[in-house]
Amino acid sequence: MNLKTLAQKLGLSPTTVSRALNGYPEVSETTRARVSAAAKAANYHPNTQAKRLATGRAMAIGHIIPISDRHEIVNPVFADFIAGAGEVYARKGYDMVLTIVPDDEEARAYGELRSKGNVDGVLIHAPRVNDHRVTMLQSLGLPYVLHGRISGIETSYSWVDVNNVRAFERATNFLLDLGHQRIALINGISDMDFARRRRRGYERALESRDIPIDAQLITEGEMTEAQGHDHARAMLALPNPPTAFLTASLLSAMGTRRAVEEAGLVMGRDVSIVTHDDELGYLKNGTAQEPIFTATRSSVREAGRRCATMLIAQIDSGNRQPISELMETVLVLGQSTGPAPSR
Amino acid sequence: MNLKTLAQKLGLSPTTVSRALNGYPEVSETTRARVSAAAKAANYHPNTQAKRLATGRAMAIGHIIPISDRHEIVNPVFADFIAGAGEVYARKGYDMVLTIVPDDEEARAYGELRSKGNVDGVLIHAPRVNDHRVTMLQSLGLPYVLHGRISGIETSYSWVDVNNVRAFERATNFLLDLGHQRIALINGISDMDFARRRRRGYERALESRDIPIDAQLITEGEMTEAQGHDHARAMLALPNPPTAFLTASLLSAMGTRRAVEEAGLVMGRDVSIVTHDDELGYLKNGTAQEPIFTATRSSVREAGRRCATMLIAQIDSGNRQPISELMETVLVLGQSTGPAPSR
DNA sequence: ATGAAAGCGCTAACAC
DNA sequence: GTGTTAGCGCTTTCAT
Numbered sequence: 001m002n003l004k005t006l007a008q009k010l011g012l013s014p015t016t017v018s019r020a021l022n023g024y025p026e027v028s029e030t031t032r033a034r035v036s037a038a039a040k041a042a043n044y045h046p047n048t049q050a051k052r053l054a055t056g057r058a059m060a061i062g063h064i065i066p067i068s069d070r071h072e073i074v075n076p077v078f079a080d081f082i083a084g085a086g087e088v089y090a091r092k093g094y095d096m097v098l099t100i101v102p103d104d105e106e107a108r109a110y111g112e113l114r115s116k117g118n119v120d121g122v123l124i125h126a127p128r129v130n131d132h133r134v135t136m137l138q139s140l141g142l143p144y145v146l147h148g149r150i151s152g153i154e155t156s157y158s159w160v161d162v163n164n165v166r167a168f169e170r171a172t173n174f175l176l177d178l179g180h181q182r183i184a185l186i187n188g189i190s191d192m193d194f195a196r197r198r199r200r201g202y203e204r205a206l207e208s209r210d211i212p213i214d215a216q217l218i219t220e221g222e223m224t225e226a227q228g229h230d231h232a233r234a235m236l237a238l239p240n241p242p243t244a245f246l247t248a249s250l251l252s253a254m255g256t257r258r259a260v261e262e263a264g265l266v267m268g269r270d271v272s273i274v275t276h277d278d279e280l281g282y283l284k285n286g287t288a289q290e291p292i293f294t295a296t297r298s299s300v301r302e303a304g305r306r307c308a309t310m311l312i313a314q315i316d317s318g319n320r321q322p323i324s325e326l327m328e329t330v331l332v333l334g335q336s337t338g339p340a341p342s343r
Numbered sequence: 344m345n346l347k348t349l350a351q352k353l354g355l356s357p358t359t360v361s362r363a364l365n366g367y368p369e370v371s372e373t374t375r376a377r378v379s380a381a382a383k384a385a386n387y388h389p390n391t392q393a394k395r396l397a398t399g400r401a402m403a404i405g406h407i408i409p410i411s412d413r414h415e416i417v418n419p420v421f422a423d424f425i426a427g428a429g430e431v432y433a434r435k436g437y438d439m440v441l442t443i444v445p446d447d448e449e450a451r452a453y454g455e456l457r458s459k460g461n462v463d464g465v466l467i468h469a470p471r472v473n474d475h476r477v478t479m480l481q482s483l484g485l486p487y488v489l490h491g492r493i494s495g496i497e498t499s500y501s502w503v504d505v506n507n508v509r510a511f512e513r514a515t516n517f518l519l520d521l522g523h524q525r526i527a528l529i530n531g532i533s534d535m536d537f538a539r540r541r542r543r544g545y546e547r548a549l550e551s552r553d554i555p556i557d558a559q560l561i562t563e564g565e566m567t568e569a570q571g572h573d574h575a576r577a578m579l580a581l582p583n584p585p586t587a588f589l590t591a592s593l594l595s596a597m598g599t600r601r602a603v604e605e606a607g608l609v610m611g612r613d614v615s616i617v618t619h620d621d622e623l624g625y626l627k628n629g630t631a632q633e634p635i636f637t638a639t640r641s642s643v644r645e646a647g648r649r650c651a652t653m654l655i656a657q658i659d660s661g662n663r664q665p666i667s668e669l670m671e672t673v674l675v676l677g678q679s680t681g682p683a684p685s686r
Numbered sequence: 687a688t689g690a691a692a693g694c695g696c697t698a699a700c701a702c
Numbered sequence: 703g704t705g706t707t708a709g710c711g712c713t714t715t716c717a718t
Contacts, residue, residue, distance in 0.1 A: 001458075003697095049460055050396050052392040052696090053395075053695080054696040086443025087443060096440065115388040225597075358689060359688055392710080394712055
């Protein structure tokens, strides 16, 4: 079923039918009703490719996932982001196009997506310090929104980000309030912009209480269980070991807890762990034996929604002025539920 | 830059240029060389939408992700699958279109994807027992390949699956060989087809050694850390507790280990854990203190590749005969590396 | 070996 | 309010 045959069925011109279906005002309400009824009855859906060609709009948003360093696609956080963005796309009639490329071909991928007209814009993930992708996109004239920020860049650009500085500052303060003086930070890869910001929040909290920053208590790396374990073990072997850990991910926190237990220490008595992830009900804090967590994942999903909404708005309006939005993380510290939640 | 202007530049007709670029034999090699050089120089890429409209092929594969039950998109396994499929798409010039839909709208989503012509076929994930999606797709006439199988279905259909029965049979036998008699299975949701097959493998191994199946030692649920913990704790409190656990996922295994340790038992002395996931170097077995794991994740990626390849072959050939492929899991049991690997 | 012309299914000027 | 016409950028007969 296509527009032409539907129009013939109705004894109308394709134009009128198109106008009726697309909500143009100049069509009479009786006709519109008749048309939409017939369309529904015939299960008519306009051909996407024809529409795209005629309008010059792909009605699709690209997500380019570089694959050689596995830390992006594997990250469950990424899945939540995608889910949030996907919600918005579905509502707005956009397709989400995922492109998996080897790390070194990312630039070419953007260029092709652009010149082939596959997408109207792209969403960029996991920016690194001094990330070059934004300038590339700007010179291509391809609309984009960045999930995160880029510290070492001068021009303004469009982004949505969570307030990582504040989140980690608050988490650190929480541990400080519990009386901890030796707080370790098990961070993500330092080349990632968010890791840098998290560290800044951690340091800011310590500085505001005049606690010296000890480089031995700060590590970084892929946020895996093994990383959490190895780094925590090393730090626990120091002459003056930490009494609390702040980790950047769920898996790191699990590994950290394992190291704590292997060292014969008792979670919630000898050592506290706070991490930047939800789903973490079972990690107990240092004094109250209460679950402690910060809900990144629901925030990430919301970030996905906002990035998508912002990008579509830019595309629809033709506006190329950079816009941005800073979100506060949904942060739950020392929640006083009884037993650790099982979900 | 479009075909017409490129043709004008070359003093050729659009037809010839198109033929040259698309490898048609009737164009002279000199012309072809000239054309491709000019195309490269002008950074010409044919407009995707126009091509799609003209050829009637979307050059895109759809992945529909139902979202209300969170266990699909969140699953890191899913990300690996996507990565594998994405590799193939990139090579073949296909786009990957991800559609996130509320659970109850999945049927409608397929229908629309079909009638709007957005995709040439779809990949289906995580089939449940008596899954209705395959029959729906068959009646729609939309090419598909299923990742997994459907136990309660009579018609034949296209699928790629890992041999879950054998994987769990082998894992169970491994524990039996270590001398365990009370082996617990912490399984995924029983409605999932793969969970049912895994259970079958587990039971088959026990039966072949005349060990009675104890329903108290089999549980199922979302494969989270909390699930692993709660279920293992309950089983360890039994009058006759298990000495080994077979779990269906990394997170469940972590939770299980936590329950073991909370019960004051020693991993690798009192209790063994084997799980169906790689990245598990730190889980020690019952006797040899060696890392034990089965490498699902690399297999999943390979499954993504094979599903994509198979679907594209079906689409290209116009063949609607169901085809299928059973993969053996890359399974590593009792690997004798020294310390637990840190990746 | 190359070109002219039609057409894919839709939208959007421009009439009426 | 509705219809006519001309594209969008490509592929594909059909001529030559």
